[in-house]
Amino acid sequence: NPALTQIGAQMSNLTGVRAIMKDIIETLRGGAGQQFINLSAGNPLILPEVEQLWRDCTAQLLSSPEYGEVVCRYGSSQGYAPFVEAIANDFNKRYGLNLSDRNILITPGSQTLYFYAANTFGGYTPSGELKQIVLPLSPDYTGYGGVCLVPKALKAYKPTLDIDAAAHRFKYRPDFSQLTITEKTGCVLFSRPCNPTGNVLTDDEVKKIAALAAPYNLPVLIDSAYAPPFPALNFTEMTPVFGDNILHCMSLSKAGLPGERIGIAIGDEKWIEVLECFQANISLHSSRYGQAIAAYAINSGGLVEISHTVIRPFYQNKFTVLETSLEQAMPKNLPWFLHRGEGAIFAWLWLQDLPISDWEFYQQLKQVGVIIVPGSSFFPGLEEEWAHKHQCFRISLTGSDEEIATAMQRLAKVAEEAYKGA
Numbered sequence: 549n550p551a552l553t554q555i556g557a558q559m560s561n562l563t564g565v566r567a568i569m570k571d572i573i574e575t576l577r578g579g580a581g582q583q584f585i586n587l588s589a590g591n592p593l594i595l596p597e598v599e600q601l602w603r604d605c606t607a608q609l610l611s612s613p614e615y616g617e618v619v620c621r622y623g624s625s626q627g628y629a630p631f632v633e634a635i636a637n638d639f640n641k642r643y644g645l646n647l648s649d650r651n652i653l654i655t656p657g658s659q660t661l662y663f664y665a666a667n668t669f670g671g672y673t674p675s676g677e678l679k680q681i682v683l684p685l686s687p688d689y690t691g692y693g694g695v696c697l698v699p700k701a702l703k704a705y706k707p708t709l710d711i712d713a714a715a716h717r718f719k720y721r722p723d724f725s726q727l728t729i730t731e732k733t734g735c736v737l738f739s740r741p742c743n744p745t746g747n748v749l750t751d752d753e754v755k756k757i758a759a760l761a762a763p764y765n766l767p768v769l770i771d772s773a774y775a776p777p778f779p780a781l782n783f784t785e786m787t788p789v790f791g792d793n794i795l796h797c798m799s800l801s802k803a804g805l806p807g808e809r810i811g812i813a814i815g816d817e818k819w820i821e822v823l824e825c826f827q828a829n830i831s832l833h834s835s836r837y838g839q840a841i842a843a844y845a846i847n848s849g850g851l852v853e854i855s856h857t858v859i860r861p862f863y864q865n866k867f868t869v870l871e872t873s874l875e876q877a878m879p880k881n882l883p884w885f886l887h888r889g890e891g892a893i894f895a896w897l898w899l900q901d902l903p904i905s906d907w908e909f910y911q912q913l914k915q916v917g918v919i920i921v922p923g924s925s926f927f928p929g930l931e932e933e934w935a936h937k938h939q940c941f942r943i944s945l946t947g948s949d950e951e952i953a954t955a956m957q958r959l960a961k962v963a964e965e966a967y968k969g970a
């Protein structure tokens with residue numbers, strides 16, 4: 549390896565789930581003819597109606613005089629103006645807001661946005677004080693693990709668990725008796741709906757977190773990659789929460805455009821402006837082609853429509869298949885708990901007091917041709933030991949119905965053996 553700086557070395561490490569993905573890719577490649585049911589993917593499926601929407605918008609762009617302006621010219625760091633305007637108009641109408649273009653920033657994917665924010669608000673101040681990036685409810689999105697150039701700035705809080713033992717269901721809640729936001733906090737960040745758990749923090753919980761942060765003039769970033777109005781991957785009622793100290797962050801990746809890398813931040817002008825400068829330094833601006841076609845899809849109402857009629861029912865249905873298969877296959881006496889499926893494209897399974905680690909369980913499941921993701925990589929910023937971290941699994945809803953059902957039957961057998969061996 550070449551000589552690397554501290555940041556170079558840090559950034560060349562694979563963090564969180566990326567490290568496991570490497571093992572999965574090698575497994576799939578080296579399978580010696582073995583067929584795997586791969587329920588590890590974070591990649592959404594290509595749904596034909598969604599692909600068609602983007603094809604149609606592309607055709608529209610190609611036949612428009614706008615085309616040259618979109619791909620042959622540099623633009624502003626803030627984003628492609630017609631797209632920014634489309635977002636402002638849509639959100640003002642839909643949620644009764646009063647956004648101007650100064651409240652919106654477009655980034656190359658929302659991951660980039662979290663990188664800008666984590667390093668703008670988290671890390672060392674000029675006077676050497678460490679500002680924390682608070683994740684109020686752990687587990688949360690594994691990608692937060694690598695976003696801060698000062699990794700120790702990331703501080704996650706253990707949740708409380710609402711357990712419905714008879715139903716084999718549970719739900720995480722923020723633990724407000726522990727959660728602390730102080731002058732040492734630089735920003736707050738969480739996903740809603742949550743990857744990996746499918747949890748949706750209630751409107752009240754979100755407002756309570758925002759209120760805790762309000763006295764400190766710091767942003768609360770709500771990662772809405774799965775939220776309404778698009779891709780609307782919420783299976784329970786939820787309203788996006790806006791407010792003076794909230795940065796509402798979105799992504800078009802789960803609405804069929806992950807390859808185009810489009811992230812959107814909506815919030816107070818003073819924060820949008822600093823993030824825009826950060827972006828100008830790093831990348832000048834985000835690619836404009838995806839923004840241009842997205843502007844069509846938003847202005848026509850097509851994107852919202854397809855989110856509600858195609859994307860949401862597709863994954864909600866998959867969750868039902870998974871839930872039903874687990875209920876049929878899992879021995880009733882085992883302490884298994886499925887997180888309430890309130891949104892996103894994953895199921896989250898907790899095997900309480902599992903006698904082996906999540907990593908060992910993952911390996912055993914591979915032996916029977918099923919790949920899911922061990923849960924311990926979804927607790928970025930939570931340093932303390934907690935047995936629960938090694939008892940959970942993320943199961944992607946991107947398989948076919950048959951694959952999901954078969955995988956849950958095999959998982960039930962492996963679980964039964966694992967508890968028996970204890």
Ligand code: PLP
Nearest residue numbers: 657658659689739743773799801
């Ligand atoms: N946030 C959450 C919760 C995600 O699940 C993902 C991707 O899986 C991202 C952010 C990053 O998405 P993108 O950079 O494609 O917008």
